[in-house]
Amino acid sequence: MTPELSGAGWRVFRDPAGVPHVQGSDLKSLATGHGAITAVDRPWQLEVLRRRAEGRSAELLGPDQVDADHLSLAMEIELTALRWWKAAGTEDQQFLAAYADGVNGSIGSAWAECPEALELGLADLEPRPWQPWTPLAVHLDAHLLSGSLPEQVWRHRVRTTLGDEWVAVLDAETPRGSGSNAWLVPADLSVSGAPLIAADPHRVVEESGPYQPVCFSAPGLRVRGLALVGLPGVPHFGRTESAAWAITAAMTTTETLCEVTVQRRTDGLVAVDTGESLDERAVDLRSAHCGTQTRWVRRCSGGFVLPGDAGAEQRLLALAEGECARVLVVRPAVPCAPERAVSACRELLGAISVADVAAAWQGWVVPVNDVITADRTGACLHTVAGSYLPAPCNDDAAAPVGAFGSVGSREPSGATHARGSRGSCGSRGSRGSRGEHLDHVMVRANQRPADEHESAARLGCAPPHRARRATQLLEQAIAERGVVSHEDLLAAQVDTHLGPWPGLLAQLLGDRGPVAKTLRDWLLAWDGDMSADSEVAALFARWRDAFARELAASEVLTPLLASSRLPALWQPFLDPVARVGLALESIVVRGQRVGFDPRVAAVRALDSVAAEHPEAMDAAGSRSVENQPSWGLLHAFAPHRAHPDLPPFTAVPVGGDTDCLLSAGTIPGWGPACARVPAARVLWDLADPAASWWITPDPVDRGSLGSAPVLRWAAGEMDHALPWVPAGGLEPTDAPLGLGRLSDGLAAVGRPFVPVVGSAQDVNDVVSGHLSLRPVDAARDCELIYSWVQEERARFWGMNDLTFEQVRDLYAFLSTTTTHHAWLIELNQRPLGLFQTYEPHADITGAFYTVEPGDLGIHVLLAPVRNRVPGMTDAISALIQCEIIKQGRTRRIVAEPDASNDLALARLQATGFTLGPVIDLPHKTGRLAFFTLP
Structure with missing residues (x-):
């Protein structure tokens, strides 16, 4: 149970999925531990990211990176980071410096054992130390080409080459560098009775990906979230004990x-x-x-x-x-408040409410994000964070590049929506924002806002059908069951429906006659499903590639084939085939405005695919589509490798497509390769600190589950998102657990058996009776348990006001968890009471103290009896303690009785517990108590 890594004031444990949990004495120590474990897990990525930010990546990765280094230097990435760091407040400076110190303390030894360094013969290379501002430089460089700049460069090229009227035609309204889906379900529509947040950022995944799942705990805080590799904290996706947040790209003009x-x-x-x-x-x-x-x-x-x-x-x-x-x-855009450019990284770790989350984002600069947040009171908020520039106009969703001049950046406004209940703090968003009640599911999918003012500042938004699909799936769940479940949110995240294309295919091919009839019939009968096992989806993708190439080669678009006079690194953003491929929907819908009819190219593409695959397209049509490779095999995903000489990761089949909710994106015209994927999935449930999930497509297995996260990600699975410390506990079992004879327990506490006067108890039966712990069966035992917890004497158990059904459902739920367990205490198979255990790291109690390895939380409720045997309570406790010691997994027992339960506190002290601080739990004011086992 020793930590994997430790230093002054911090230590790191790793959960079974390989996620690091950093414990610290304060925020600085957390940042140091975070930097240290990131260097252990991601030394290659950190070195690549630092060198890119410094304009020195070609030294490591080869001459193909010279142009990227040139751009980073031309945009003054490192100098800007240094200016921001100098302008930052003392706490932010120390937070960033502590992270850099953690990286520096571990990266040297980690690099020497780094598989990539060993593979490339670079293990003797000594990485240069990180400066306190290096995390800022890494962050700025990583987002250099994920904002509006590539879109503006493309529109400038279209405007100067073809004319203004073509900008809207070739506008994909699809994010090229980053994007995501996010859902916010208010409490009254949630299966848990508290807000739910789900999100999946769409990014190009290199090495182990841009996001690192991590947990933090320190006095007064416990946080889990997705860190951006190279930056401390969890600014994009995170949750504290009582608040949670997620972002999508706001697609603003930056x-x-x-x-x-x-x-x-x-x-x-x-x-x-x-x-x-x-x-x-x-x-x-x-x-x-x-x-x-x-x-x-x-x-x-x-x-x-x-x-x-x-x-x-x-x-x-x-x-x-x-x-x-x-x-x-x-x-x-320049910071409105340079001293707060990245304060959110630190301040979000202490957020308690949506007001705290919104306040933490004040002053954030880049990237500009749509932020959704909720807290345990039921309050919900949507706002926009970051500095952006007002767009000059909005002409048919294709705002032209503005004239060069003195345009000041500003914080977002007019994009805040709040819903309050049960003492909600209401709306506290960006300066000048307005609030309105949210009584429906909020979806952000990079779509253009309906608000005219906000829409004018957006550039390169996603087509609206993705947001409509994201909303439709949850509205369907609400119509069927009245609430949204966790399974509904996950199903939406992995949805593979490509909405508009069946209709577009009918428009393009519906009246084309017998040309390539077999292929045409398959495509026209296709329902738009891009599942990994779909053969028709693979044929559609082949046709779409050919369609994009045919259009790009048309006479009117050939001027775009001329040199852009920009380096090759701009090719994914400016290549005519790629850009036409991404804009196919716009071309079909808007092409006729400029006299451009895409139907001829669609038929040519049909012929070319049929000619390239005659084995599937014979004239008789006797072969079936099942003979074709499935979409998942063609569309298999493997993270990109930064160095061309590194061996590729093993690819995994994956469904979805660029504008599916499962946005496993291709670049039509460039083939079926998976260019961008959901780089993570998260699901935050504000009802229960332990009820959250996450996953990333990391190809490296750092845990003990026997599979890399990317395999679970590809299968649509999620991992439990828990702040984790190796816990104590009894070995889970479905059978009763024998504790021994009651007489042994009485002897252990030095109490002779004394029959109760007037009792009909048989002395021999009681003394020789055997005690056991039997796992609670909710259906079998609920009536009995309900009768116990309704007693006035059980008021401190906290279930007096629950209905029978609620008690039954609670114990049914406990039987499914791996961290909370309930047993009936039985004497000769006669129930005497309840014994419950929990792993503190998975319980809200663990947020109020530093959880130690081997901690086990307990609750004991003895049944009401007319005549209790003197010493029986102590005897039962002694036998349970003996069994816990015998199993050897527990080092310390933790209890938190009601602070006003003097009898329970006195009993704990009498049995050797040390009382700790008073803590404010959601359902009671408790008093911590600890007993260290011998």
């Missing part, structure tokens, strides 16, 4: 982009319109085995010059005096 004419003059480049000299400096970029390249980074008062490809950069350098060129200038 920078301006404009084309500026510059002229070469004697003293350098000058912006023609303003006469301002550009700041230029040379940087040396080193790459593994390929020496050093000199590049230039440039900026002006309006922003950063976006580096071009080799040809564009060379032409800029070769400009003769007086010659002009055009460059793209990027101006990111």
